[in-house]
Amino acid sequence: MINVGLYYRVKEGHEKEFEETFSKxxxxxxxxxxxxxxxxxxxxxxxxxEYLIYSEWKDLESFKKFILSRDYKETTTYGKxxxxxxxxxxIFQEINT
Known part of the structure; x- marks a missing residue:
């Protein structure tokens, strides 16, 4: 499993919109x-x-595939x-000790 911290700064007045989009x-x-x-x-x-999205993924490959996807590109275009x-x-990886 990996964890990804995604850091964002939202334009003033768009905080609620960002939070609702995150949920969707x-x-x-x-x-x-x-x-x-x-x-x-x-x-x-x-x-x-300023926001942090802390996400969990099965593995690094899953996350990499997602950030190369059409859906991700559409989301980032909207995010602009x-x-x-x-x-x-x-990106953080869990250490099994």
Whole structure:
């Protein structure tokens, strides 16, 4: 399993829209068979326009396939209309000790 932290800064006034879109996308991903497990949305305490999506994936290959998909490209195209700057992500892998 891997975890991916996706970091976003939302344009002022689009916070609720971002949160609602997140919920819709998670629902779609949970009903697909692409290796997506779950995701949670976090809002920065001292800057409520900054968000972290913490997602869980079956493996790195599943996540890579997703970010190369047409659905992901459509989502990022839409995101450009409500986001400030370029989002980024960090990938973490669970260590079994």
């Amino acid at each position: 996308v998670v629902s779609i991903l949970k009903n697909s068979d692409i290796g997506f497990i779950d995701a949670k949305l976090y809002k920065r305490v001292d800057d409520p326009r 209309t409500i986001l400030e700057g370029r989002p980024y992500h960090k």
